[in-house]
Amino acid sequence: MARQKTTSERQFRLYESTWVQRRRRDWWVFRYLLRIFWLWFTVGGKLRREKRRAERQGRVFYIDHIAGGGAK
Amino acid sequence: MTKLKKAPPSIDYPFGYKSMPTTTGNEINGLGERKKRRPTQVFHNTGRGTGRKEVPYASLDMFFNLTNPWSMFWENLKGWWARRHAAGPVTGQPVDVKDEAAMAQTVRDAARGLGIDLVGVTLYDEETQMQGISFPYKYAILLGHKMDREEMLWVPHRRGCTEVMKTYRTSSQQANQLAAFIRTLGWQAEGYGIGEDIILMPMAIKAGLGQLGKHGSLISKEFGSNFRLTCVLTDLPMALDKPVDIGVDDLCMSCQRCRTDCPPAAIFDTKQWVRGTEKWYVDFDKCIFYFTHTHGCAICLEVCPWSEPGRGAVLSEKLLAKRSGRKAAAQAAE
Numbered sequence: 001m002a003r004q005k006t007t008s009e010r011q012f013r014l015y016e017s018t019w020v021q022r023r024r025r026d027w028w029v030f031r032y033l034l035r036i037f038w039l040w041f042t043v044g045g046k047l048r049r050e051k052r053r054a055e056r057q058g059r060v061f062y063i064d065h066i067a068g069g070g071a072k
Numbered sequence: 073m074t075k076l077k078k079a080p081p082s083i084d085y086p087f088g089y090k091s092m093p094t095t096t097g098n099e100i101n102g103l104g105e106r107k108k109r110r111p112t113q114v115f116h117n118t119g120r121g122t123g124r125k126e127v128p129y130a131s132l133d134m135f136f137n138l139t140n141p142w143s144m145f146w147e148n149l150k151g152w153w154a155r156r157h158a159a160g161p162v163t164g165q166p167v168d169v170k171d172e173a174a175m176a177q178t179v180r181d182a183a184r185g186l187g188i189d190l191v192g193v194t195l196y197d198e199e200t201q202m203q204g205i206s207f208p209y210k211y212a213i214l215l216g217h218k219m220d221r222e223e224m225l226w227v228p229h230r231r232g233c234t235e236v237m238k239t240y241r242t243s244s245q246q247a248n249q250l251a252a253f254i255r256t257l258g259w260q261a262e263g264y265g266i267g268e269d270i271i272l273m274p275m276a277i278k279a280g281l282g283q284l285g286k287h288g289s290l291i292s293k294e295f296g297s298n299f300r301l302t303c304v305l306t307d308l309p310m311a312l313d314k315p316v317d318i319g320v321d322d323l324c325m326s327c328q329r330c331r332t333d334c335p336p337a338a339i340f341d342t343k344q345w346v347r348g349t350e351k352w353y354v355d356f357d358k359c360i361f362y363f364t365h366t367h368g369c370a371i372c373l374e375v376c377p378w379s380e381p382g383r384g385a386v387l388s389e390k391l392l393a394k395r396s397g398r399k400a401a402a403q404a405a406e
Contacts, residue, residue, distance in 0.1 A: 013159035013262065022156075029156055033149055040145055044138035051139055054086035062090040066138075067130035 074375050077225045083335050085365050087135065093128030097356030100128065101346060108348030110203045111271065115360060129360070136364040143234040144367060151241035151266035157248040158263040166258035169309040176310040179213060182253045186246045189299065190216025190292060192279025192313040196305055200274035207270070209262075209305035213250070214272060214279040216292060217243035218299045221381055224374050228366035236368055239300045240266040247302035254306050261306035272301040280313040283320035287330040287339055287372035288354035293318045293388050296379030297372075318384070319391030323377070324352065330372040336362040339372065 011032070014025055047066070054061035098104075100114040115129050115136075127133070140148070169175045176193050183191045196212040219239045226232035244265025254261035264270045273290055277283065281301070282292035289297045293316070331339045338358035343350045354372075363369045378384050 009159075012155045014161075015159055015260075016161050026156060029153065033152055036152075037149065040138055040140075044140075044145075047135060048139050051086055058084075060085070061087045063087050063131050063135045064090050065131070066134045067127075 074225070074377075074380055076227065076371065076374065078229050080228050080335050080371060081366065083362060083365075085361050087365070088361070089131070095128050097129060097360060101353075101356055102348075103344060103346055103353060103356075105347050106345050108199075110199060110201065111347065112203050114356065132360065132364055136367070139364075140367050141230050141234075143230060144237045147234065147237035147241045148266070151237070151244050154241065154245045154248065155265070155267070157245075158251065158265070160252060160255060162255045162258055162260050164256070164258045172309050173311040175308065176313075179250070179254065179308070179310060183213070183215060183246075183250050186249050186253075188215045188243075188246050188250065189218045190214075190281050190294065192276065192281045193310045194275050194279035194312055197275055197278065201271055202269065205269050207305050209260075210307050211305070211310055212275045212279070213304040213306065213310075214276040214281050215243065215247055215250070215302045215304070216276070216281050216295070216299045217246065217302065218295045221298055221379075224298060224370070227370040227374055228362075228368070230367065232370060232374075233366070233368040236300070236370060240302075243300055243302045247304055251304045251306070254304065254308050257308060259306055259308035261304050261308065263302065263304055265302040270303065272303050275303070276301050278315055280316045283316065283318060284352050285320055285330075285376060285378070286324035286327070286341075286352050287334075287376060288352055289373055291318070291320050291376065291378045291384075293384040296384055297376050298374065298379040317392075318388040319395065320378070322391040322395055323387065327377065329375050329377060333371055333375045334359075335371070338362070 012025070012029060014021055017025075047063075050061045097114050100112055102109065102111070113127055115133050179193070180191045192214045194212055194214065196207060196209050198206055201207070217239055219235055223235035224232050226235075244263065247263035247265045249263075251261040251263040264272075273284070276290055282290040285291040285297060287297065290299075290301070291297050292299060328341075331337070331341060336358040338355040340353060340355065344353040346353050359369075373379060378387060
């Protein structure tokens with residue numbers, strides 16, 4: 001059975017690369033990081049606000065739902 | 073004695089699970105298990121690989137990642153961008169390695185030239201890696217990168233935790249550069265730093281970078297626990313380093329510093345059985361909420377006596393001398 005590649009191997013790593021392959025990969029990584037930034041900015045912003053608010057009010061902000069698709 | 077720059081926050085967390093995951097983190101980690109098995113994913117990188125919904129602590133992991141302050145997140149982004157250089161094509165025919173010790177020294181010199189602080193070579197050990205993950209290489213070059221002690225004394229606050237991420241980013245770049253150097257020798261090599269699905273500590277112990285401490289992290293003679301690990305995997309034949317004994321157990325058995333300074337009291341006083349090995353272990357379920365709350369904590373790493381600059385070598389010498397004195401006295405008594 002062929003070994004399962006890690007996410008990093010599939011997405012970031014080029015072993016025999018041409019200039020075109022490298023630019024294509026760079027573009028892919030750039031867009032990927034842009035998506036992560038957007039998630040941190042929007043969903044993360046909401047979570048950071050909720051955490052601060054809960055801290056001020058002395059209550060607990062429940063995080064169970066986050067892995068299911070972000071702050072509700 | 074180390075004094076942190078600012079008092080740590082309390083353990084009154086403003087976040088939590090309404091219903092805790094049915095499997096505890098300690099169960100996933102194999103606490104109390106006497107049978108050997110490979111580790112399974114519990115925290116970090118839970119959004120990838122096995123799929124985030126299958127990992128019980130994925131929500132906490134995502135909460136951690138998304139609530140990190142900008143300074144940490146920015147270092148993380150830069151580190152991920154640098155991962156593009158972790159692999160690449162091999163240039164030229166493989167050099168014929170007749171003297172593996174000399175080759176190991178060449179790699180060590182190259183690493184030092186890149187600013188890497190600790191270097192050790194061992195065999196890549198699949199058994200220490202997470203279930204379902206494997207890497208197609210024979211050797212692992214373990215690299216240690218010291219952190220700025222002055223900045224780290226700000227843990228568990230933003231400034232200290234940002235230094236951790238910054239070190240991860242710069243050290244990943246150095247690991248990638250070392251891998252690129254090895255590829256110029258005609259042998260495939262890849263750098264593994266920030267955000268990779270690789271477990272480094274067991275291989276770092278085998279490569280002689282240090283010993284496991286009571287706080288569940290590596291302790292080196294040179295920097296105590298004030299350093300981070302990366303690694304290069306390769307097939308380039310090199311002489312292997314041996315594990316070291318600098319006397320960590322001798323001190324950890326009696327020292328209580330990390331235990332008393334740990335706000336959630338997550339550090340055990342004795343070694344625990346974990347997946348078939350008796351070793352120092354940190355209570356995941358107590359540690360992880362404080363770790364998330366403070367964006368990385370690291371109090372135990374910095375208050376450790378070994379982490380005080382220049383103290384490790386002296387401490388090691390004293391502890392080993394004491395031990396051999398005890399041994400000699402016991403032999404004389406017999």
